[in-house]
Amino acid sequence: MARIIGGIGTTHVPSIGKAIAEGLQSDPYWSPFFRGFDYVHGWLAREKPDVAVVFSNDHGLNFFLDKLPTFAVGAANEYRNEDEGWGIPVSKPAAGDADLSWHLINQLVGDGFDMTICQEMLIDHAITIPMSLMWPGKAAWPVKIVPISINTVQHPLPSLTRCLNLGRSVGRALDAYDKDIKVIVVGTGGLSHQLDGERAGFINKEFDLLCMDKLVNNPDELTRYSIPEFIEQAGAQGVEFLNWMAMRGALTGKVSEAHRNYHIPISNTAAATMVLENVPVTAKAHGCTSGKEADCCGTCVNSKITPAKKPEQIPA
Numbered sequence: 001m002a003r004i005i006g007g008i009g010t011t012h013v014p015s016i017g018k019a020i021a022e023g024l025q026s027d028p029y030w031s032p033f034f035r036g037f038d039y040v041h042g043w044l045a046r047e048k049p050d051v052a053v054v055f056s057n058d059h060g061l062n063f064f065l066d067k068l069p070t071f072a073v074g075a076a077n078e079y080r081n082e083d084e085g086w087g088i089p090v091s092k093p094a095a096g097d098a099d100l101s102w103h104l105i106n107q108l109v110g111d112g113f114d115m116t117i118c119q120e121m122l123i124d125h126a127i128t129i130p131m132s133l134m135w136p137g138k139a140a141w142p143v144k145i146v147p148i149s150i151n152t153v154q155h156p157l158p159s160l161t162r163c164l165n166l167g168r169s170v171g172r173a174l175d176a177y178d179k180d181i182k183v184i185v186v187g188t189g190g191l192s193h194q195l196d197g198e199r200a201g202f203i204n205k206e207f208d209l210l211c212m213d214k215l216v217n218n219p220d221e222l223t224r225y226s227i228p229e230f231i232e233q234a235g236a237q238g239v240e241f242l243n244w245m246a247m248r249g250a251l252t253g254k255v256s257e258a259h260r261n262y263h264i265p266i267s268n269t270a271a272a273t274m275v276l277e278n279v280p281v282t283a284k285a286h287g288c289t290s291g292k293e294a295d296c297c298g299t300c301v302n303s304k305i306t307p308a309k310k311p312e313q314i315p316a
């Protein structure tokens with residue numbers, strides 16, 4: 001079965017891509033941010049994941065305001081980047097894992113998430129920058145990815161509860177996947193920032209730290225915030241934290257914080273990096289009713305929604 005080894009949360013500000021291209025990692029402005037990835041590099045080198053499931057929001061490469069799915073998932077074996085107009089070099093492509101994508105899609109749709117299924121999907125800076133931060137200087141990234149896009153742009157947005165449950169559905173699917181692979185889950189974007197309007201430049205450190213604290217041991221507590229309330233606290237684009245909520249939801253075991261870096265500002269954004277470790281919980285420990293102590297069903301950990309019946313395989 002797939003093993004979820006942990007989650008990574010990271011900011012994806014476009015100017016980070018420019019700093020990487022220009023080799024500014026040690027520049028005094030950038031260094032407090034890039035140094036936050038030293039731990040991540042060591043952790044990834046030790047853990048050697050095979051696949052990264054990446055929750056992010058599309059910034060216009062695939063979807064625009066005329067057609068914007070609430071949730072979309074890639075089901076391809078390769079994902080290309082294109083010029084987004086930020087002055088960032090076009091990135092190398094990322095390898096995909098279409099088999100795993102279809103497995104996740106079956107679980108997600110079975111659980112009531114009406115996913116837009118993309119057998120062709122471009123990846124933008126919300127994925128290419130985190131990948132470049134996690135594995136800098138590699139000719140090819142050493143993992144396959146499954147990109148999952150969450151609408152953080154066109155209101156009404158999905159709630160924090162909905163995104164946490166989306167992640168939980170992905171986590172259950174990963175726990176039930178029959179291939180022996182190591183998986184990390186990544187949530188990108190945020191933290192607090194607002195790009196336009198009267199509050200342009202808005203940052204809320206106290207709220208960011210609260211979100212990071214709660215994300216570790218009690219993400220459900222954050223679901224008390226409606227989307228307007230969350231935007232009030234985190235800024236209009238701070239709502240990209242929905243991607244972090246989905247990432248946390250996918251961690252189905254015992255979760256602990258291994259690393260955190262928080263730096264203000266990068267561009268006009270509160271830049272944060274976090275590593276959460278996930279240790280699988282045995283059936284006995286969490287009272288699993290699957291009846292298989294050595295082979296936990298994986299459907300009852302941290303879960304507040306009813307597990308779906310195992311869906312029929314959808315032909316790819």
Ligand SMILES: [Fe+2]
Nearest residue numbers: 012126189240
């Ligand atoms: Fe963004």
